[in-house]
Amino acid sequence: MTTITRADIGLDTVAELAAQLRVDAIRASTSAGSGHPTSSMSAADLLAVLVARHLRYDWDHPEDPRNDHLIYSKGHASPLAYSVFKAVGVVGDEELMHGYRRFGQRLQGHPTPILPWVDVATGSLGQGLPDGVGVALAGKYLDREPFRVWVLCGDSEMAEGSMWEALDKASHYRLSNLVAIVDVNRLGQRGETDLGWDLDAYAARADAFGARVIAVDGHDLAAVDDALTEAADPGDAPTVILARTVKGKGFPEIEDRDGWHGKPLPPDMARRAIDGLGGERDLTLRGPRPSGDGGRGGPGAAPAGPRDPVVYEPGTKVATRKAYGDALVALGARDPRVVALDGEVSNSTYADEFAAAYPGRYFEMYIAEQQLVAAATGLAVRGYKPFASTFAAFFTRAYDFIRMGAVSGADLRLAGSHAGVEIGADGPSQMALEDLAMFRAVHGSTVLCPSDGTSAVALTNAMAANPGISYLRTTRGAYPVLYRDGETFPIGGSKVLRQTDNDRVTLVGTGVTLHACLAAADLLNGAGIAARVIDAYSIKPIDVDTLATAARATGGRLVVAEDHHPEGGLGSAVIDALVVTAGLTDLHVSHLAVREMPGSGTGPELMAWAGIDADHIAAAARALLV
Known part of the structure; x- marks a missing residue:
């Protein structure tokens, strides 16, 4: 085994690392009989340069708050992710070869946080970059730490609207700590992607959304190194690196060939590919480590101070959506890790009360419900307690993000108002009549529906300490308070x-x-x-x-x-x-x-x-x- 420290990592060593990543991606997927080696091979040079020379990460302490974050939005390139983990010495070759895609093992088909170096589950395309926005929001506005969020994206997923929601909000919040690296390898699952290798078209779109755009040959290590260096410079906008790559790079028999997506190489082809790449290697290296003391100096660093308890007299008419807003403000005073988000309906969900009380801990996601849930997921990665609200019906747009939040093991607190026919004249487009079924179907979820102000306050408080996905359904109309202050409402009770x-x-x-x-x-x-x-x-x-x-x-x-x-x-x-x-x-x-x-x-x-x-x-x- 050859172990190399940061000072020794020149581009010649990076080239060796890139070859090793390609070889190991082929070996792992061929051994498993499934996987995406060609999608991994196209991005191997990008990841080799990033991990060896730019990603500031203490691999022995993934919980270090100073660490950069690396999110694999193109989660199907898991052979590459796991080959990186082998290269930095946290996963052994035995596990890579015999644990990948096997029952009961942690190297699953797409990365999940069962691995401590993985922040969020990916594989449902269009989610990693939106999640990264939430992580970057925490870094810039709450932790005020200089870590960077690097997101490896696929070109196929750039057809997802959620990716553009992410760039829009990243530009709005000036997230210069967010870098999207797009592996533009031209080929998707069944043929050429929407834009193929038209980097100018990608660049025009990313620029229109307010990003700083850098186009590069994704196999020119020096050019990639320069692009990553430029992306890390301070600025006031997110960066999108558009890397032109070749799917299956490193094995001429399949380079830029359609029909190889998601297919492992048969053993004979795998052997030829490995030989052509120079054979197996056992290189172990660690790139730069984070610096600084890791102190958290942002608005979430201390409680906001005492507030009067939320108390409603029995018989008083209170909408449970109003009680949710009242409870959230009181909860925010007690717990500095509580943050709130909304989808431009905060004056109806009453999240605006929290925004007024703690403007530094409130994030407006506008009419972008996928990004709303994704940002909450990213904030949860950094240890915050996000409460995200919108009209209950509109969570349907974000259901895949909610589902993937459960796969990630994220603790999310979602509040949906204006549910059912009770809302009246707005009509069926605004009436959530499917939300309870939707949230009940999420693995490990908690589904709550208070009937008065007192229970709404108690259940909002209960959500703060509840693991997993919690959903609170609130009413538009005001109804009499049924319970006196001090009544308990345990989750699972009635x-x-x-x-x-x-x-x-x-x-x-x-x-x-x-x-x-x-x-x-x-x-x-x-x-x-x-x-x-x-x-x-x-x-x-x-x-x-x-x-x-x-x-x-x-x-x-x-x-x-x-x-x-x-x-x-x-x-x-x-x-x-x-x-x-x-x-x-x-x-x-x-x-x-x-x-x-x-x-x-x-x-x-x-x-x-x-x-x-x-x-x-x-x-x-x-x-x-x-």
């Missing part, structure tokens, strides 16, 4: 608001439908029918024990009402809990939900039309008793 020894039916609601359930219980009580009412504020995880107890006490008769489509929301969660988890079979469930496409109208009109108001809930309960 509240029983009406209960007697003679209950004959259980009414389950959440958010706006809980208030309808309470009104329905009054109607039923007037007819001599006792109804138990459950506030299922935690939809995932759901309170199985309370639901099962209520079902047994009321002869298995339940009415579940939700301002959501019938698929995947509260009703599905309740039925899964009772049938699958609790094992109950003698059930009589009436599931009230929005089953048709709504239009405009008032909130009460639309709830009556959908059959989820008090009258319909009471009628459904009576029908179960016939």
Whole structure:
């Protein structure tokens, strides 16, 4: 093994490293029988120069806050990423050869943070650069550390709108600490990319979005070195390095040949390629290390000071979206790591209250919901607690980023307002009727729906300490406060608001439908029918024990009402809990939900039309008793 330190790394050594990266990418993918060697070979020179001469990183201490960040937005080039990890001495050759793409091993098909040198999961194209924006925001405005964020991008993913959202916001926030290195190798999965090798077209687009653009031959090591040096110079804009490369570079039989994307070389071809590249190497090197003391001097360095607790008197009408904003301000005073983002609707989500209180810890993402979630992911990489809000319906645009956030193991707190037909006259384009199903399907997610101001405050606080993806659904309208200050709302719990020894039916609601359930219980009580009412504020995880107890006490008769489509929301969660988890079979469930496409109208009109108001809930309960 030959170990080389920073002072010894000249371009001759970099050339040897690049050859080793190509050889190891071929070896690993051929051994695994799958992978993307050609996509790795095109970018090997770029990564060799970057890692050897420019990436400031302590490989033995990946948690060092001074480290640069290297994000593989083109995550399918994982053979290259893992070959880099071998070259710096943190992954052994045995693991590279026998752990890549194998069951139960950490060198997965696309990089994930199971490896401590990987910040975010990639592989769903168009995500690494947007995530990098969040990391760079933290570096410039919160940590105020001089680390740089290097993002290796593929040319195919430049067709993703999220990449341009990222450049737009990077320019808006003057993220000179962000460098996108685009591997322009011309070939995508099934042929030539949108722009091929037209670097002028790429440059015009990147320049129009406010980036500093550097075009370079991606296989000229000296030119790449100069480009990376220029990119690291201080400025007031992000940098885009457009590197013209050749897919499969280093093995003439497949260079710039269509049909080799995502295909390992057969063993005989792999041997010829390795021999042509000069054979196997066992070079280990470390590039520059970060400097400075790693102190965090930004606005997140200390608490903002005490604030009065958020307290609402029972009976007072408060929209849960307003309570979310109030709670966020109080939480921000207690916890300096809390930051907030919004998608240009902060005066509706009430995130504007946080922006006014802590302008240095608020980031406006405008109408760019993919970047909204991606920036939150990047901020979480740096140890912050991001709360991102927009209209609940608009999170659908960012669903792939939410899904990949779960793959990354990111702790994200998302708040969606204006959900369901309750919002009224705006009509169906603004009505989130799929959000509960969407978030319930995310691995390890938490889905919460408060029904009043007190519970909204408590659940916002709970999200701050909750791991994984948390989603809070809030109401547009103001509804009476049901709970007194000090009431606890543990995640996974529920509240029983009406209960007697003679209950004959259980009414389950959440958010706006809980208030309808309470009104329905009054109607039923007037007819001599006792109804138990459950506030299922935690939809995932759901309170199985309370639901099962209520079902047994009321002869298995339940009415579940939700301002959501019938698929995947509260009703599905309740039925899964009772049938699958609790094992109950003698059930009589009436599931009230929005089953048709709504239009405009008032909130009460639309709830009556959908059959989820008090009258319909009471009628459904009576029908179960016939």
